[in-house]
Amino acid sequence: MTCHRQRDRQTITTNPKNVGSSRYFYRVETFSERELEYLQALPNRSKSELARKVALNFIHFFTMTTQLRRLIASLPPRDEETRAKTEELLLNAERGLGEAWHVSVEHKGAPFLDRLRMGDASFWTDEREASDFCFFLGTQFTRTSRMSKAISAIELPAGLDLARLWPVESHLWATDVGAGFTGHRRTTHATILTNDTSTPFITADQPVINLRPQADPISIFYYPVTPTIALHLEIGQPDCQVKTRAVSQFEAERLNHDMYRWSEDQLYGIDGAYLEAVASLPKTEVL
Numbered sequence: 001m002t003c004h005r006q007r008d009r010q011t012i013t014t015n016p017k018n019v020g021s022s023r024y025f026y027r028v029e030t031f032s033e034r035e036l037e038y039l040q041a042l043p044n045r046s047k048s049e050l051a052r053k054v055a056l057n058f059i060h061f062f063t064m065t066t067q068l069r070r071l072i073a074s075l076p077p078r079d080e081e082t083r084a085k086t087e088e089l090l091l092n093a094e095r096g097l098g099e100a101w102h103v104s105v106e107h108k109g110a111p112f113l114d115r116l117r118m119g120d121a122s123f124w125t126d127e128r129e130a131s132d133f134c135f136f137l138g139t140q141f142t143r144t145s146r147m148s149k150a151i152s153a154i155e156l157p158a159g160l161d162l163a164r165l166w167p168v169e170s171h172l173w174a175t176d177v178g179a180g181f182t183g184h185r186r187t188t189h190a191t192i193l194t195n196d197t198s199t200p201f202i203t204a205d206q207p208v209i210n211l212r213p214q215a216d217p218i219s220i221f222y223y224p225v226t227p228t229i230a231l232h233l234e235i236g237q238p239d240c241q242v243k244t245r246a247v248s249q250f251e252a253e254r255l256n257h258d259m260y261r262w263s264e265d266q267l268y269g270i271d272g273a274y275l276e277a278v279a280s281l282p283k284t285e286v287l
Helices: 033-045 049-062 064-074 080-117 127-142 145-152 162-183 249-262 272-279
Strands: 002-005 010-013 188-194 219-224 229-235 241-246 266-269
Touching: 002 272, 010 272, 033 049, 033 162, 049 064, 049 080, 049 162, 064 080, 080 127, 080 229, 127 162, 127 219, 145 162, 219 249, 249 272, 266 272
Parallel strands: 188 241
Antiparallel strands: 002 010, 002 266, 188 229, 219 229
16 A cells, blocks of 8 residues: 655555554553543443443543552552562553554454445444444544544643543543444435546545534545445435445545545555645645
């Protein structure tokens, strides 16, 4: 695949494993008492008991190392070697918990991607399959650097920094987004967009985007999966439908520009010159 990095204006052709990654991007912090209070209060915002339980499980899982550090601090001092080994274990857990969770989510989402690449979105009509896909899609929407940057700009009371809290809170948002997709499934058209034009679809480090303004009652989520296949979810339609539609070259260009507008830094495709041409266009902020 080809990747264009907008910050340094470099275009490279490489294995997908070598792009779109950042060292310890999902790392969780050792949280202060004030931060723990904030995180533990988040589930109370959920309207349903199930949503509160899910949120509490996330909070417990991702603050586990902070609680262990407190427990260890309350015990009699150990020798230096034991303390060093304990610290190494806790640090590795803080660095790896988020990554492990995302690996499990992507493992569950992989069969859906295989079907989408074949032009098959029939899982949307199956309630259980669609629910699993919705939560995968919600995670894909919120887990990115773009979303982290946008959310971190929100000001919180003194002693709280969303940049530190987001690696935990993002999972609650992903669950809410997934639940939103699921709740609106019966009034959503799932369309496979096929692209046989000379302008292939591109994607970016924000892989799922909303084509409509947030205030618009009808949301349209766009998820390109190959240069010739994309998923188009139009929420707010009369009934649940699955269909296929070919795009024109003009529409392919417009969708590619929307991906570029939502991107944080990296664009991905099969034509480096085309990616550079897209990145040379004006970029209107969307978040």
